[in-house]
Amino acid sequence: MKLLHTADWHLGRQFEGHALDEDQSAVIDQVQTAIAAYNPDALIIAGDIFDRAAPPESAVRLFNNFIERMTAETPCAIIIIAGNHDSADRIGAMAMLADRRRALVRGPLSAVEKPLILNDAHGTVAISALPFGYEYAARECFGADIKSPADVLSAQVSAARPHISPSDRWIIVAHAFVTGAAGSDTERPLTRVAGGIETVPADVFTGAHYVALGHIHRPQTAGAPHIRYAGSPLAFGFDEEGNEKSMALVELAADGKATVELIPFRPRRTVRTLRGTLDEIVNSPPSDDFVSVVLTDEGRLIDPMKRIQERFPYACKLAYARDIKATRLSSTRSASALDDPKTVIAEFMTAMRGTPPTDAESQIITSTLSALATREEAAA
Numbered sequence: 001m002k003l004l005h006t007a008d009w010h011l012g013r014q015f016e017g018h019a020l021d022e023d024q025s026a027v028i029d030q031v032q033t034a035i036a037a038y039n040p041d042a043l044i045i046a047g048d049i050f051d052r053a054a055p056p057e058s059a060v061r062l063f064n065n066f067i068e069r070m071t072a073e074t075p076c077a078i079i080i081i082a083g084n085h086d087s088a089d090r091i092g093a094m095a096m097l098a099d100r101r102r103a104l105v106r107g108p109l110s111a112v113e114k115p116l117i118l119n120d121a122h123g124t125v126a127i128s129a130l131p132f133g134y135e136y137a138a139r140e141c142f143g144a145d146i147k148s149p150a151d152v153l154s155a156q157v158s159a160a161r162p163h164i165s166p167s168d169r170w171i172i173v174a175h176a177f178v179t180g181a182a183g184s185d186t187e188r189p190l191t192r193v194a195g196g197i198e199t200v201p202a203d204v205f206t207g208a209h210y211v212a213l214g215h216i217h218r219p220q221t222a223g224a225p226h227i228r229y230a231g232s233p234l235a236f237g238f239d240e241e242g243n244e245k246s247m248a249l250v251e252l253a254a255d256g257k258a259t260v261e262l263i264p265f266r267p268r269r270t271v272r273t274l275r276g277t278l279d280e281i282v283n284s285p286p287s288d289d290f291v292s293v294v295l296t297d298e299g300r301l302i303d304p305m306k307r308i309q310e311r312f313p314y315a316c317k318l319a320y321a322r323d324i325k326a327t328r329l330s331s332t333r334s335a336s337a338l339d340d341p342k343t344v345i346a347e348f349m350t351a352m353r354g355t356p357p358t359d360a361e362s363q364i365i366t367s368t369l370s371a372l373a374t375r376e377e378a379a380a
Contacts, residue, residue, distance in 0.1 A: 001120045003171065004034060004076075004263075005248040007046035007214030008232035010085065012059030015236060015271075015290055016316035021058050026268050027233035028066050031247065034263050035076050038249055041118055041125075043076050046214030046230060047083025047132055047175030049091065077102040077118060081131040083175040083214055084190055088131060109133040109141040109152075113160035117168075122254035126168040128160035132175040132215075135191070149176060149190050150200045157204055169256040170207060175214040176200045178222035181229060186236040187217060202227055209256035212248075219246050219262065226258050235271040238292045238317065269314065275321070278304050282311050292317040294324065341369055 013020055035043060050059055070076060082091040092107025104116035106129040115126040138152040146152055153176055164170050177190055179199040190198040202223025205211045211227040217240060219231035230248050246262040274281055275294040278301055291312045295304060308315045345365050346357050357365060
């Protein structure tokens with residue numbers, strides 16, 4: 001049995017104010033190409049299909065066109081769940097039009113979690129699709145004392161387990177933050193309680209042969225080799241620079257052992273940081289990538305972004321290296337070191353200009369601090 005696992009498409013999202021319609025259309029075409037090339041038995045989209053509950057028409061049209069093409073051109077089954085960015089009701093409404101022999105679409109929570117059953121030469125594969133739900137919705141659904149995302153998912157797995165035969169190879173699709181996963185800056189918290197614990201332990205999925213996760217945007221395993229995040233097809237923040245995006249092609253053996261091949265996405269543009277003087281930056285090869293610029297010029301410049309965007313139209317952020325150093329120094333200074341003003345001044349000067357105080361400057365610092373201390377004593 002072959003499964004193509006993706007997640008976190010976030011259709012309708014923008015990158016620092018720039019529309020991503022063409023970028024998202026390109027990676028969706030790559031999903032379609034992968035289905036044609038690898039002929040998986042099922043496509044899994046593990047939540048956050050859209051970026052918000054009421055997505056723009058262009059995003060809905062893009063997704064609908066993909067589903068229409070996929071169902072018309074391939075025999076591939078499809079499994080879809082709502083993520084925390086989606087409207088559960090919107091995703092659930094798609095189930096009304098789906099062929100239930102080859103589709104499982106889950107939006108709102110349900111106390112009865114029946115799987116989609118697929119067959120291959122080795123027997124049956126049961127796929128449980130567990131949509132994201134907040135604690136208040138889970139309490140209404142399951143009538144239990146549910147206080148955390150871990151409680152929500154535990155209740156969902158418990159609702160799914162009675163429908164799984166001992167002979168089934170079991171796949172769980174979920175949208176959660178599993179303990180040990182490395183997140184990104186652009187992921188929305190999964191709990192509405194300030195300071196609440198949003199992580200879910202991996203042992204919630206005990207008994208599953210493969211767990212297809214969504215929510216975390218970096219492709220990775222979490223807690224065990226068979227518990228995997230597909231990651232998002234595109235980077236949505238500069239903290240994801242250099243993070244290769246991929247789909248997971250999962251092959252399930254007769255004994256349920258899952259082997260994974262990563263199929264890289266090739267985005268239209270990457271996310272990267274450029275560092276140098278303004279002259280160096282504006283004389284670099286032009287690019288349509290999303291760019292964050294760190295200028296190493298000593299003095300402040302007049303409207304440098306205007307010149308940069310002539311070369312890099314999707315330049316989104318601008319900072320000065322000296323400001324970053326000063327911020328880093330401020331954030332890492334220990335409370336005990338603040339009791340030594342001479343050291344603080346010396347490190348500040350080093351961070352701002354790259355060299356420590358000279359002997360003459362150190363003497364000035366010492367004499368000035370001594371004079372200030374004398375005045376304070378006299379005032380006391």
